[in-house]
Amino acid sequence: MKTYFLPLTALAAVTILAAALSGCSPARGSETKDGLITVPASEHGNPSSAPVQPVDYRHSIHAGQYKIPCLYCHSYADKSPVANVPAVSTCMNCHRIIAGSTPYNQQEIAKVVDYWTKGQPIPWVSIHRLPDHAYFSHKRHVKAGMQCQTCHGPIQNMDHVYQYSSLKMGWCVTCHKANLHNAQFATSIDCYTCHK
Numbered sequence: 377m378k379t380y381f382l383p384l385t386a387l388a389a390v391t392i393l394a395a396a397l398s399g400c401s402p403a404r405g406s407e408t409k410d411g412l413i414t415v416p417a418s419e420h421g422n423p424s425s426a427p428v429q430p431v432d433y434r435h436s437i438h439a440g441q442y443k444i445p446c447l448y449c450h451s452y453a454d455k456s457p458v459a460n461v462p463a464v465s466t467c468m469n470c471h472r473i474i475a476g477s478t479p480y481n482q483q484e485i486a487k488v489v490d491y492w493t494k495g496q497p498i499p500w501v502s503i504h505r506l507p508d509h510a511y512f513s514h515k516r517h518v519k520a521g522m523q524c525q526t527c528h529g530p531i532q533n534m535d536h537v538y539q540y541s542s543l544k545m546g547w548c549v550t551c552h553k554a555n556l557h558n559a560q561f562a563t564s565i566d567c568y569t570c571h572k
């Protein structure tokens with residue numbers, strides 16, 4: 377059985393988050409509903425910190441309303457250190473056909489088609505970035521059955537993505553400490569684990 381021992385500092389928020397999570401999970405998420413968060417709500421990022429993006433792409437519509445799996449677009453998250461933001465070609469799998477049901481959606485989807493026609497990547501503004509001296513790998517965490525939402529929050533409810541967890545060393549180490557003796561997925565807090 378895959379069980380995590382996560383710090384229980386935010387039990388109240390857990391119930392709310394678990395309800396929010398039931399709508400969407402990565403492919404492996406249904407195996408282990410860790411559904412827990414590691415920091416109190418007061419430390420969560422602010423929705424107003426979301427940057428303005430070149431296209432008004434909304435996770436709440438794609439990952440929320442239409443339940444497109446996270447790994448459909450972030451297809452390296454279970455295979456490599458980096459999750460990756462999808463290329464325009466991934467968008468065009470649907471938007472060759474789907475032009476939008478409202479004038480606003482049509483206008484924003486037309487921008488996507490325009491980048492595609494010109495052969496240009498969409499210049500998305502990057503949100504999460506660790507300093508170069510810190511090493512993180514998506515594969516290790518996602519393969520262990522961890523939900524994206526544990527670290528990124530309820531993305532499927534966000535119109536625009538913002539940084540939900542602090543990504544500070546203390547945040548990483550708190551969860552690693554709680555899983556030091558995890559029978560299946562033991563962690564380490566040696567400096568070289570995260571500083572190569």
Ligand code: HEC
Pocket residue numbers: 400401429433435438439444445446447448449450461462500501502503504505524525528531532536537
């Ligand atoms: C249809 C494709 C698609 C799906 C499905 C999707 N995303 Fe995304 N995601 C994107 C695009 C495009 C961006 C870059 C624009 C933005 O930030 O909104 C992005 C950005 C992100 C970012 C921020 C990247 C950064 O720059 O730091 C995170 C985190 C993220 N997605 C997580 C998720 C999670 C978790 C799910 C599932 C609940 C999900 N995404 C589903 C396309 C998708």
Ligand code: HEC
Pocket residue numbers: 402446447450453454457458459460461504505506507512514517518522523524525526527528543
């Ligand atoms: C254990 C915490 C954790 C989990 C679980 C996690 N992420 Fe991340 N994510 C991070 C951190 C930390 C970064 C910043 C990484 C960096 O800068 O090297 C990040 C960055 C990203 C980015 C932007 C940079 C990149 O790697 O492309 C995307 C997109 C993303 N995550 C999507 C996802 C998706 C989708 C899932 C679930 C399949 C997921 N993450 C699961 C912690 C996590």
Ligand code: HEC
Pocket residue numbers: 431432433434435437438442444449462463464466467468469470471474475476477478480481482484485488
């Ligand atoms: C699996 C199918 C699918 C994929 C892949 C997909 N979309 Fe969509 N998208 C939809 C559907 C369905 C709608 C809703 C259309 C409507 O009713 O107006 C939509 C709506 C939109 C809209 C208008 C609503 C909003 O989100 O603001 C934008 C902009 C958009 N998509 C951009 C993108 C981009 C950029 C990508 C690639 C990162 C992408 N889509 C990938 C199915 C998809």
Ligand code: HEC
Pocket residue numbers: 382414506510511512513516517520526527543544547548549551552555560561562563564569570
């Ligand atoms: C919610 C819990 C959680 C958070 C938050 C978390 N981790 Fe982890 N991490 C784990 C678990 C569990 C494993 C063990 C996975 C396994 O055994 O395959 C792990 C494994 C790792 C590994 C692989 C260790 C090895 O022996 O090679 C690295 C590197 C790592 N984490 C770095 C980070 C960094 C850096 C952060 C913060 C940016 C972070 N982790 C945040 C739970 C977490």
Ligand code: HEC
Pocket residue numbers: 506507510543544545546548549552564565566567568569570571
């Ligand atoms: C589980 C992962 C993890 C472990 C273990 C870890 N660190 Fe870090 N460390 C990080 C991350 C992520 C950052 C970047 C974010 C930040 O500055 O908080 C960081 C930042 C730092 C910084 C820069 C702080 C600053 O203010 O710029 C120093 C110095 C540091 N770590 C030293 C250590 C030492 C010494 C150890 C061993 C006792 C250690 N770290 C163990 C993840 C880790």
